[in-house]
Amino acid sequence: MAATTQNARAGAHPVRRGRPTALAVGSAARGSTVLLLGDAVAAILFAAGIAGGVAALARGMPAWPWALLMVVAGSARAAALWGSLRLGSRAAATAKSALRRTAARAALRRPSGSGSVGALLGAVVDEVEAIDGYIARFLPARQAAALAPMIVLAAIALASPVAALILLGTLIPFIGAMVLAGGAAADQSRRQFDALARLSGLFADRVRGLPVILAFQGEARETERLGQAAREVAARTMRVLRVAFLSSASLEFFAALSVALVAVYAGFALLGQLPFHAPEQLDLVRAFFVLALAPEFYAPMRRLAAAYHDRQMAETASARLAALDAAGTPPVGEGLAVVAAPAIVFDHVTIRYPGEDRDAVGDVLIEVRPGEIIALVGPSGSGKSSVLHLLLGLVPAQEGRVTVNGAPLKEIGSVAPFAAWAGQAPVLLAGSIADNIRLGRADAAPAEVAAVAAAVGLEGALTRRVGGLEERLDHRGGGLSGGERRRVALARALLKDAPLLLLDEPTAHLDAAAEAALIAVIARACVGRTVIIATHSTALAAIADRVVDLGAAA
Numbered sequence: 202m203a204a205t206t207q208n209a210r211a212g213a214h215p216v217r218r219g220r221p222t223a224l225a226v227g228s229a230a231r232g233s234t235v236l237l238l239g240d241a242v243a244a245i246l247f248a249a250g251i252a253g254g255v256a257a258l259a260r261g262m263p264a265w266p267w268a269l270l271m272v273v274a275g276s277a278r279a280a281a282l283w284g285s286l287r288l289g290s291r292a293a294a295t296a297k298s299a300l301r302r303t304a305a306r307a308a309l310r311r312p313s314g315s316g317s318v319g320a321l322l323g324a325v326v327d328e329v330e331a332i333d334g335y336i337a338r339f340l341p342a343r344q345a346a347a348l349a350p351m352i353v354l355a356a357i358a359l360a361s362p363v364a365a366l367i368l369l370g371t372l373i374p375f376i377g378a379m380v381l382a383g384g385a386a387a388d389q390s391r392r393q394f395d396a397l398a399r400l401s402g403l404f405a406d407r408v409r410g411l412p413v414i415l416a417f418q419g420e421a422r423e424t425e426r427l428g429q430a431a432r433e434v435a436a437r438t439m440r441v442l443r444v445a446f447l448s449s450a451s452l453e454f455f456a457a458l459s460v461a462l463v464a465v466y467a468g469f470a471l472l473g474q475l476p477f478h479a480p481e482q483l484d485l486v487r488a489f490f491v492l493a494l495a496p497e498f499y500a501p502m503r504r505l506a507a508a509y510h511d512r513q514m515a516e517t518a519s520a521r522l523a524a525l526d527a528a529g530t531p532p533v534g535e536g537l538a539v540v541a542a543p544a545i546v547f548d549h550v551t552i553r554y555p556g557e558d559r560d561a562v563g564d565v566l567i568e569v570r571p572g573e574i575i576a577l578v579g580p581s582g583s584g585k586s587s588v589l590h591l592l593l594g595l596v597p598a599q600e601g602r603v604t605v606n607g608a609p610l611k612e613i614g615s616v617a618p619f620a621a622w623a624g625q626a627p628v629l630l631a632g633s634i635a636d637n638i639r640l641g642r643a644d645a646a647p648a649e650v651a652a653v654a655a656a657v658g659l660e661g662a663l664t665r666r667v668g669g670l671e672e673r674l675d676h677r678g679g680g681l682s683g684g685e686r687r688r689v690a691l692a693r694a695l696l697k698d699a700p701l702l703l704l705d706e707p708t709a710h711l712d713a714a715a716e717a718a719l720i721a722v723i724a725r726a727c728v729g730r731t732v733i734i735a736t737h738s739t740a741l742a743a744i745a746d747r748v749v750d751l752g753a754a755a
């Protein structure tokens with residue numbers, strides 16, 4: 202509960218986390234506000250142009266200087282509104298890219314298995330996008346709404362204090378309506394956002410799992426689930442629209458009422474038919490000025506009301522982003538420089554996945570010396586992969602301590618900056634085979650990529666393909682067999698010139714001859730590195746200096 206409140210509060214300031222970003226956003230929003238205030242001043246000049254023109258015509262004098270003033274003031278208004286939107290959009294783009302970086306980093310560092318990919322995708326794409334209107338429109342509108350009406354009111358008061366009092370009098374119910382409407386809209390908008398996030402998360406997850414859905418004939422069931430989620434979004438959107446319609450109707454009512462009251466007062470005052478004694482003598486020029494300016498009193502507040510939905514969206518989204526950030530593990534340890542094979546100590550380490558009620562692996566006690574090759578063995582589920590995931594910061598240690606060259610892993614976050622890793626279920630990105638291998642080292646020359654591909658036994662697979670290394674893969678690695686995907690992941694790890702090598706079942710599902718060839722490659726790659734290999738293969742375990750049986754330890 203406390204966390205929720207904290208997140209909600211963090212949500213009220215979606216861009217405060219990165220200081221330089223916040224400063225850039227703050228100054229752009231201020232610039233945008235100044236332009237909106239400039240619009241209010243230009244509106245006063247425009248009204249003065251109308252009033253002056255009318256007076257000139259009434260006196261038979263040339264009205265063109267006043268017409269010119271109207272044209273200049275009108276153009277200034279258009280420029281101010283355009284500039285304000287431009288500045289706001291630029292500030293929003295800066296804030297969004299900073300937030301997207303933070304969200305993506307937090308998403309990558311989430312404990313393994315927590316949260317669906319679709320939800321993460323929704324966070325990085327949709328939820329960050331929801332900040333746009335808050336910064337581009339709401340922030341400048343809020344600041345301008347506090348000052349611009351007062352500027353307009355002061356100008357009206359100079360021409361007609363009574364008209365100014367009428368406008369002030371209608372302001373109280375207007376603000377009441379805004380508060381009521383805002384409160385109702387906030388709740389509906391949060392529900393709509395939650396439903397939208399659920400739908401996009403569900404959709405992305407189902408697209409990823411399409412082959413499984415088709416293989417198990419789950420199309421009808423999944424289509425129904427998606428349909429249900431879509432219907433929920435539609436229903437909640439309708440509720441948001443209903444509240445928005447009611448609130449804008451009431452706001453328009455008060456704005457129109459204030460202008461109408463000023464018009465009635467000005468009309469009766471000019472005719473001398475007022476049923477009460479007015480403390481001023483209104484003439485045609487001042488009446489025109491007041492009438493032309495009266496709608497401008499409410500314009501900044503209407504702009505604010507229109508942007509209020511943006512604020513609700515941003516608060517909901519940033520509360521979700523803050524929760525995502527909080528779930529991420531500590532920052533990756535860029536600070537720890539490891540250039541030679543490191544020593545790693547697991548000191549009575551217990552790993553438990555978030556939300557689980559039993560340990561994935563308990564009381565691990567391993568001292569890995571620099572340059573040593575350790576084979577982690579044990580039955581399926583004994584925790585071999587979990588130990589590697591712990592080093593990569595993908596899952597936290599429940600108890601015990603891990604150190605790398607004496608530095609606590611808790612502080613450095615992950616060994617990723619100085620480790621090469623080939624996981625059990627290799628993840629391939631959409632792109633060529635070479636692109637996927639080059640993830641290990643972005644500046645690797647084509648010849649190096651080709652050499653490492655050949656070393657891991659991909660040559661046969663490549664010669665069968667027209668495109669060779671440039672053959673395109675989809676995001677599932679479609680076009681490669683399971684064994685070939687594993688080899689691409691191994692090639693990627695070997696290409697990275699890292700002093701720590703972490704391999705998870707690198708020879709799984711290979712026939713004996715292919716396994717023997719790959720073991721020879723791995724043995725060569727192990728020279729001069731600290732290596733931890735999770736494996737079920739006794740042949741692979743045989744190249745290790747030491748075999749640690751996690752099944753026996755459990």
Ligand SMILES: Nc1ncnc2c1ncn2[C@@H]1O[C@H](COP(=O)(O)OP(=O)(O)OP(=O)(O)O)[C@@H](O)[C@H]1O
Binds near residue numbers: 315557584585
């Ligand atoms: N993301 C996760 N969330 C919850 N529990 C998990 C998660 N990943 C693994 N586990 C559990 O942790 C335990 C250890 O799993 P792990 O994958 O580390 O075992 P393993 O020895 O590598 O197995 P295998 O040999 O089958 O690869 C298992 O009981 C598994 O169910």
